[in-house]
Amino acid sequence: MNITVNDKSVDSVLTSRAFHIVLLIVGTVFLSLNAFHNNVWFDESYSVAIANHDFGDIWYVGSGDVHPVLYYWGLHVLYIIFGQNLVVYRLVTLLGVAAVAWLGFVCLRKDFSAKIGVLFSFLVLTMPYVTIMATEIRMYSWVFFTVSVCALFSFRIAQSLSLRVSIPYRWWVVFFLSSLASAYLHYFGVLTAFLINAMFLCFLLRHREGNKRTILIFIVQALVQVLLYLPWLSVLLNQVGVVSESYWANISPEAVFNLLTYLVATDNMCFAWRGEYGLEAQITMVMLFCVFLVICFVFLCSLYKQKKQKTNREDSSFVADRTDIKAACLAFGLYVGVIVLSLIVSVVMDSFILYYRYVFVASAPFLFAFSVLLSRIKPQLVTRLFCALMLCVAIANQIILLRDNYSAENNEALEYFEEQAKDGALVLSSDIGVEGVTCVAYPEIEETYLDWQEGNWAQSYLAYAPSLKSVKTWDAALDGYKGIFIVLGQSPKGEEPSDVNDIVRRNDVSLVEFERFYRPYERTYFTVALLEKV
Template sequence: MKSFNNIAYLLLVVLGLCLFLFLDAKDITILYDNTYSVFMSKMSYSDILHITATDVHPPLYYWGLKAYSSIFGDSLFSFRIFSTLGVLAILISGCIPIRKLFGDKVAISFILLIILFPITQYLATEIRMYSWTMFFVLSCALSAYYVFLEGKTIHWILFLLSGILSAYLHNYGLLSVLGIYFLLLIAFIYKKKNIRNIVFCALAFSVAYLPWLLQLITQMESVSEEYWIKSLAKNDLFLHIYYLYSPKEIWQPFTLFSKTQMVISLVLLMSVQLLLTLIAFASWIKSRSKDIYIAAFSFLTFIIPILIGAVLSIVYTPILVPRFMTCSLALFALSLAVVLAKVYELKTARWLFYSFWFLLSIDASVRVYSNLSYYKQTEVAYIELRDFVSKEDSVPEFVVNDFSYHVMPRLQLIVPRGEYTLLLEEDSLDIRPFCLREIKKKYLELDRFILVHQQREAVQNDFRCFLHSLSERYVVTDSLYATDIYLYKLKKLKTELDVLNY
């Protein structure tokens, strides 16, 4: 039986890994956040430290990505595999420590949840730090539980180190670790255990994080004045609730299904999940099972950083977006896995157990299909972009305004053959880690170039005014719109006769 279980675990992990590697291979989209990570990996280790000191994310992920890419190459596929490895580490955690602590039913449910949650497809393909943050937050929480049960030195060391790594990967990793420390302290006090080691770990953690804490305080002061995250609105509550289950990327248009269809299906799925949770908790309360504490504490560990982020977003400055919830997502999966394992034991509710897995599988399948459709559309658009540029006889000169410069690094990866110029008003602009040639708008004297623009409502008026200002000296000979990128081929009007002839 044990041999059979081992084979089942292996098959599940291989199944999940194959799915995510398949999506990695198919995902050719180049979004801004991915581009930022790619260019950061090309910086030196010291430059990464200096750049992140003015950014909102700690440096550890970019250091890891740089070290990884120096060995395995810098293709988009290779970069995405680095994120998939973080998900793989989470799946292996389900096979070993979670299985040892909570048994096969919880472990199998946990692994299936990680594979089937639609958001995991994002974590495995996005060239960002979320999958690795989720792994180390999970490791910190599991180490904390081992500390509570056994208190061995190795567990304390793992608890401290995984917490430090979580904090240096993402700020919400820090908030998650603070929640774990808080809950562990409460558990120790409740059981009247000696809290000396917790205090020591907290002090060691504070010392290790102090260098970045000073940078974080500076960042918080700067983002309070101007930040890209929008203030929370009423609709954001629903967005944060369904984000983990969304059958498509939340920013993509509704093409395969309507918003109403999505809402109905997700309400059904989450209602079944809620009912399962209520049934499990009712059974635990009736039997006075200790499993209720495992499920509750796991969920609290997941929700604490989100609540802190929400409160700070309301009273100070917006710092919460849905994807930040993924930093502690594995603890939500663990809590739900404990619930599912309990419901499976109740024969009268087993039909609800199977209904949940059926609905979640459908949701995950739709997300896969939605992603593949989007990847195909994007591939066609990128081919159009490259064909549009390939018509140039010489090396194309791309020019972008300072208010749209975010689109240019993406174009550098889509069309790597070219010269890339940033137009400035007066002052120089810190665009690190990107590398663009900078000239002032008044010195723009190119004979021909391709003007690049991004479809963003906030800058449309500025762009129209700028394009109109060029009409006295340049004429648009061709244009293209693909994905969210506009390209305009401009040619200089050298004489009044040229203008009249045109």
């Protein structure tokens, strides 16, 4: 009896509004620890570079890329106010993830239960991959939010129709805006918003009796969404045609594994597992995994026990009579639906686009479904043990990230490059990944990129103008030049880039010096080769 009373007391504290607010504040501060550095990798460098242009140029340059431009426009507003400030960019990006976590407090506590709301916020704030995306200067954190809002308010409206209660017009406005914003933030936002709208329409048609006015409202807002997306639709079709054979990811066993585990098994966690961060980190990963297996075993046993204890009547009504279970099934179905739809699109495009980084935008519904599951597990000790494990995983992940993100090694390659290029030496590379980073770090240094890719990539890389110019051949860059020049590269092991081997084949070029620098932020090597043309 005392155990039951104590258990209820602990539960009341953990689900209280005060605890929930503290969790959100502490969790947001925890995520923000990675926001106060100026390191970028290529994708981030593109966001930073394109934000320096005006709105019209962002539209034009972005139309050569593989993402919509709403996030870049948002960064440009920040650029106008603060200048090129990477810390500000990261903190504003962080607000997207923080806003998703706050949905647990603002909406899920009210719509479902305090326990579900707290668990959802906790999972959002502790998932290792969410921690990474929270401060990465890309659009993913904000489409993570808009998709969450779109799904949540579609369910709110549908639930209100089922209960025959009035629907505030502001709910329709929020649903409309979040759906459209998702489409203008990321193409997997388009897929997810499309699925949400399709599922919502199916619900309305199934319950069309007495809801003709609601169906009309839905159709009108859907048509307005399409009309407002038309300006970008031609760009989308062109991008699909250009990149279908040159950009998207390829299917592989590794891709499937990443898709199933990416929320927890991040790259840095996997590196720690393999011992690349030392023995202590490796032992920690092994111990956490063993604890996870034990909790999973207890979890499955508890599910089996619960199932055996239910009568047939209870089993048949379990889903039908539970709003949270209904919502969880729909949310999980949405997440799986995005994966299935992306596979269908892959077949149509004849190119595999199912990349876990993209699927992340639809992961909040999955986390909600998992939160509902955790809230229903008995005994609750299993849930608490799992949350304790996730907290340990989050801390371990954060320690590794902080070590990499704030390492002094990140600047060694850039400082060496700046020293060699300060006298106006020609800078060459066919690797836009490294030149994007150096262009953002040193916009005053002119660089030349060998544009070898098919499609509109030269248009896309105008984001780095005027620092970067493109040529089609090495001869175009080297003809008429004499003296020392620099060739940049990057590789996992620091080997000489193929650019160096290609250029030294010329009779008038020789290799003078080659240096490589490990860059923890990207977990790769930057290479700087000094060559001389006579």
